[in-house]
Amino acid sequence: MTVPDDDARPEPMRLGFTALDRQIYDADGRSVGKVDDIELSWDGTAARPVVTALLTGGAALGPRIAGRPGRLWAALLRRLRPDAPEPVRLPIGGVAAFRPAVRLSSPAPAEVWAVEDWLRDHVIGRVPGAGRADDNGR
Amino acid sequence: MPTITVGDLVGRRVVDRSGAVVGTVQDVVVRRTAPGIYEVTGLVAGRSALAGHWGYGGSLRPPTPLRGVLRWMRRHERHVRWEQVAAVEEGVVRVAVDAATLDRWWHGREPD
Numbered sequence: 001m002t003v004p005d006d007d008a009r010p011e012p013m014r015l016g017f018t019a020l021d022r023q024i025y026d027a028d029g030r031s032v033g034k035v036d037d038i039e040l041s042w043d044g045t046a047a048r049p050v051v052t053a054l055l056t057g058g059a060a061l062g063p064r065i066a067g068r069p070g071r072l073w074a075a076l077l078r079r080l081r082p083d084a085p086e087p088v089r090l091p092i093g094g095v096a097a098f099r100p101a102v103r104l105s106s107p108a109p110a111e112v113w114a115v116e117d118w119l120r121d122h123v124i125g126r127v128p129g130a131g132r133a134d135d136n137g138r
Numbered sequence: 139m140p141t142i143t144v145g146d147l148v149g150r151r152v153v154d155r156s157g158a159v160v161g162t163v164q165d166v167v168v169r170r171t172a173p174g175i176y177e178v179t180g181l182v183a184g185r186s187a188l189a190g191h192w193g194y195g196g197s198l199r200p201p202t203p204l205r206g207v208l209r210w211m212r213r214h215e216r217h218v219r220w221e222q223v224a225a226v227e228e229g230v231v232r233v234a235v236d237a238a239t240l241d242r243w244w245h246g247r248e249p250d
Contacts, residue, residue: 011169011245012167012168012169012179012244012245013167013168013169014165014166014167014182014244015144015165015166015167015168015176016144016148016164016165016166017165017191020144020145036145037143037144037145037146038143038144038145038166039141039142039143040141040142040143040144040147040166040178041139041140041141042139042140042141043139047220047221048177048178048179048220049142049177049178049220050175050176050177050178051168051176051177051178052141055143060143060145064145092174092175092176093174094174095174
């Protein structure tokens with residue numbers, strides 16, 4: 001399914017208000033998570049930074065929590081998921097719209113469901129009767 | 139390529155050319171310049187983000203009873219155009235002009 005690019009509004013927008021903590025849906029309409037942070041980059045030639053990616057996942061949320069709670073969250077995540085210390089990057093080119101929710105123009109990468117996959121395999125899948133589920137867990 | 143996140147920018151102190159504190163970074167203003175290209179045009183600086191969280195100020199105009207309240211809540215808000223940013227340093231954004239010359243409104247016009 002192709003999502004039309006309907007966010008062609010020329011007026012400026014407040015990025016934090018518009019996108020941070022908003023729900024992300026991929027092109028198949030599946031909920032991907034929330035926008036936990038937004039990456040800006042300078043390419044060395046442009047005078048102004050540009051938005052390069054949306055960051056999602058617990059690893060992106062930690063730095064936004066100020067002080068000790070943020071550090072505790074980051075440390076906990078490093079301990080639980082030492083193989084995935086970086087947030088999931090969703091390149092801005094794949095964002096079809098920001099409003100009312102963030103919509104991607106393609107299916108989301110598999111790593112955005114890493115936590116859900118882990119919970120399904122290690123927790124939900126071990127609950128008696130879980131093998132009789134009528135779908136694949138999504 | 140140097141990178142920074144919005145979450146890292148928000149909350150940094152904003153100081154003007156003379157070292158006076160304008161406020162803290164409340165938000166980042168972007169404009170869509172081409173498909174998939176969102177360019178940072180400036181920062182919203184102020185003392186509180188509370189008024190901004192109501193969502194009014196861009197294309198969305200507040201109802202009449204709220205206009206005065208929101209205008210009062212945003213009395214400290216200033217728009218720093220990116221061209222006015224002199225440096226982005228650890229914990230602080232330095233502005234190359236005096237605070238008095240900064241725009242009042244990030245969307246270019248006074249709210250109704």
